[in-house]
Amino acid sequence: MAPKNSRFVFLSATVSNAKEFADWVAKVHQQPYHIVYTDYQPTPLQHYIFPAGGEGLYMVVDERGRFREDSFQRALNALVPKAESDKKRESSKLQKGLVMGKVGKDGDIFKLVKIIIRR
Structure with missing residues (x-):
């Protein structure tokens, strides 16, 4: 699918099957390859969680690959309604099919982008 004169292919670090990809390119173009x-x-x-409806990011895996149980628990707690009345209201909305993400300045995506820009 690449032009015949293509000499290099660069892959993202997230591609786990570089050898298989290189085998395929070599077969299609009938040329040797080097990885x-x-x-x-x-x-x-670092791995973070942003709980839907939450107000912040929680680092759950640090740069050394260590799982941070305390931060994970705080992220989970951010998902729990604060009061029993909130639980009843959310349950009622779920039954009526009214639960959906907020849009605009109150929405999760807006909040998340704002947090990332600040960092």
Whole structure:
């Protein structure tokens, strides 16, 4: 699918099957290939949770790959309605099919983007 004169193909680090991909390209183009690979990670990875309807991000896996139970629990607690009346109201909305994401300045995506920009 690439032009015949393509000499290089660069893949994202998230592609796990580079060898299979290279085999396919070599077969299609009838050319040998070389895979250059590195485990070097210039930016440490961290994993966050943004609970729907929440107000913040919670780091649940740090840059060393350690699971942060305390932060995970806080993220889960952010999902629990604050009062019994909230539970009843949400249950009623679910039964009526009225629950959907808020749009605009109160919406989760807007909040998440705002948090990321601040960071």
